[in-house]
Amino acid sequence: MPQTHGRRSRVAVVTGGASGIGEATCRHLAERNHRIAVLDLDGDGASRVAEELRAHGGEALGLTADVTDRPALDAAFAEIRATFGPAEILVTSAGLVAFDPFENITPERWSRLIDVNLTGTFHCCQAAVPDMVAARWGRIVTISSSSAQRGSPTMAHYAAAKGGVIVLTKSLARAYAPHGITVNSIPPSGIETPMQHRSQAEGDLPANEVMAGTIPLGHLGTPDDIAAAAAFLTSDEAGFITGQVLGVNGGAVL
Numbered sequence: 001m002p003q004t005h006g007r008r009s010r011v012a013v014v015t016g017g018a019s020g021i022g023e024a025t026c027r028h029l030a031e032r033n034h035r036i037a038v039l040d041l042d043g044d045g046a047s048r049v050a051e052e053l054r055a056h057g058g059e060a061l062g063l064t065a066d067v068t069d070r071p072a073l074d075a076a077f078a079e080i081r082a083t084f085g086p087a088e089i090l091v092t093s094a095g096l097v098a099f100d101p102f103e104n105i106t107p108e109r110w111s112r113l114i115d116v117n118l119t120g121t122f123h124c125c126q127a128a129v130p131d132m133v134a135a136r137w138g139r140i141v142t143i144s145s146s147s148a149q150r151g152s153p154t155m156a157h158y159a160a161a162k163g164g165v166i167v168l169t170k171s172l173a174r175a176y177a178p179h180g181i182t183v184n185s186i187p188p189s190g191i192e193t194p195m196q197h198r199s200q201a202e203g204d205l206p207a208n209e210v211m212a213g214t215i216p217l218g219h220l221g222t223p224d225d226i227a228a229a230a231a232f233l234t235s236d237e238a239g240f241i242t243g244q245v246l247g248v249n250g251g252a253v254l
């Protein structure tokens, strides 16, 4: 099995791997010599990222799946096992954001935000955990949101879903600690990604300079900032860290 810097090559699944934070996480994990399953609703994007990783000498597989579609996810995990072996690392970055005044949130929109962000994370964790239990080793990092830590006046659905992700993370950390599996969450804030750019284009978020002014470090973050933290939390070295919420947010006051 290939080794880099004395580290073992693992099988890593990254949801939302075709864009933004997920894409950067795929690159960081590939740099650690892991075999990467890039999973995304955007199948062309997942294939593109996997192809780029392979062009840089990595092993990667692009997969199309909606994290709300359990049969499709189970099929994707079966393909990952057949290609690379059991899942050892999972980073759940697939997410859907929305901005709505509370009284305008329809039950359908509420359900969709909960389905993608919270239930999608549940499905992915449940699909991956049996492999980790069997191996008596596993690393899960969920990508939540700072909106879950401070609340949000126009994102009650999204923030509630991401709050659920944080408590799911803490619950799984306690459930699976005896199996050698760590589960942590990173709640990003102010990270320049296609999702953020779309929200700015639609007038839901202010321009970069205004956002930067609210961040103690004085600038926005990059997908690499989150990916570096996720790569650490999924490493052997982070084996005594579980059930934690690691803010990567430029010192944002929550």
Ligand code: NAP
Pocket (backbone or CB within 6 Å): 015, 016, 017, 018, 019, 020, 021, 022, 039, 040, 041, 042, 045, 065, 066, 067, 068, 092, 093, 094, 095, 096, 097, 116, 120, 143, 144, 145, 146, 187, 188, 189, 190, 191, 192, 193, 194, 195, 196
């Ligand atoms: P992004 O650039 O939009 O990437 C998200 C990826 O997830 C996209 O490729 C998207 O595909 C995919 N996706 C969406 N719904 C999916 C589904 N049902 N099944 C599978 N894949 C799906 O966004 P990002 O900014 O990197 O966000 C990554 C994570 O960080 C999200 O969970 C987000 O909520 C969280 N977050 C980001 C920030 C920030 O500042 N950027 C702040 C707080 C939290 P499509 O493009 O086809 O929809």
